[in-house]
Amino acid sequence: MHYFEFATEDATLYEGEATQSVNTGMDEILEVRKDMNDTASVINVSRFLIKFDLTFISQSVVDGLIPSSANGAKYYLNLYDAGSEGLPRTHELYAYPVSQSWSVGQGTFHDDPQTTEGCSWRFRTGETTADQWVSGSNNTGGTWFSGSGYEASHSLTLDNVDVRMDVTDIVDKWLDSTIDNDGFIVKRNGWVGNLNSNLEEGNTTRYGNLKYFSRDTNTIYPPKLEVRWDDSNWSTGSLNAISGSQLDDIIVYFKNLRPEYKQNSKTKFRLNARERYPAKTYSTTAQGLVVKYLPSSSVFYEIKDSVTEDVIVPYGTGSRVSCDREGHYFNFWLNGLQPERVYEIGIKVQSGSATSETFQQNYYYDSWKFKIVR
Secondary structure (H helix, E strand, O other): OEEEEEOOEEEEEEOOOOOOOOOOOOOOEEEEOEEEOOOOOOEEEEEEEEEOOOHHHHHHHHHOOOOOHHHOOEEEEEEOEOOOEOOOOEEEEEEEEEOOOOOOOOOOOOOOOOOOOOOOOOEOOOOOHHHEOOOOOOOOOOOEOOOOOOOEEEEEEOOEOOEEEEOHHHHHHHHOOOOOOOOEEEEOOOOOOOOOOOOOOOOOOOOOEEEEEOOOOOOOOOOEEEEEOOOOOEOOOOOEEOOHHHHHOEEEEEOOOOOEEEOOOEEEEEEEEEEOOOOOOOOOOOHHHOOEEOOOOOEEEEEEEOOOOOEEEOOOHHHEOEEEOOEEEEEEEHHHOOOOOEEEEEEEEEEOOOOOOOOEEEEEOOOOEEEEEO
C-alpha cells in the first residue's frame, strides 16, 4: 500500500546581504543553490524548508491502518525536478528535521519591495530581532537536529535529479513525539563559512543549482511525503493454482475497474488470470470463468500517469497483490493522484526462483485506465 501527503508549507532560504530577509513562501520553485564570485572569496547558498501535516498518518498508526516502521512502514520524501542546471555528474542531497518553528509567509523572491514577513535565511517568522534563527546572527539559514537518526540523504545523477529520499528515521521521531514536527530542511552537505571544508556547502567547488517544484506549482508535480507498506494477504480458499508451464501464456483481466473514481476515495481493485488456452476437460462451467490464483507473493501492480508515463506507485513491496477465495485484489488510497488526470495500471507476475534459470518476470498492460474526478 502507498499513502501520500502533499506539502502544507515550503519556502527557500537565500543567503546573502540582499536576500537574507527575503521571504519566498509563495514561490513555485524550491532551490538548493551555490553562488560564488570569480575568486570564490564570497559564497552564498540556499536551502529550503518543507513541512507535511502528519495528523492522519499519526492517527492511522494508532488505529492500525498503517503499521509502525518496526512492522515494515517506510517513509519517502518525493521531490520533482523543475529544471536544475550546471550539476556535477553525481552528488548528494540531505534532509534534517528543523529544530524551531517557522512561518511560511506569502512572499516571492522577486517581490518589489521585498516581502520580509515570514521565514528567511535570517528570520523564522519575520524581520524582528526576537525571531532570528540564532539570536544576534545574520548568517544562519535555519537550525536543525543532526546526528544518528536525524539525517537522510539521496544520491543524485545527471540522468535522475528527481528525489525519493528515505526519511523513515526522521518521521518516526515526529510520530513518537521525540521532537516536534517543524518540517525538513533540505540542503547540500556541510555548512557555509568554512572555506577549507571538503564538504559541498563550504568548499569552493561549483555544484550548480537544484530546482524542485513547490506546493504552489501549477504543475502535477508538488512535493509529497509517501508512506509505503506491505498490506497483502494470501488466503486462496478452494481456488486452484496456475503454475508451471501454464504461466507461460496467461490472460490477466480486471473485474471491477470503473472509468472514474472520486478524488481521495479508497477502492479495492479486483483482477484475475487464466490460461490463454485452458486444457480441455468435462465440466458444467466454462473454463474461462473458473477463477484460479497466481504464485503467492509474486504479483505486483504499478500506477502511472497515462499521458506523462510518470510512475506514481512502482512495482515493489508496497504494491503486492493479495488473494482471497474470490481471486486477486489490491486496496488503493487514491489521495496521491491528481484530479482530472487519467492513470493506467500495470501488472507484473513473477514465477520460479530468482536464482534459477526458470525465473520469469512478465508484465501485463491492457489499457486498464481510470480518471480521478473532483
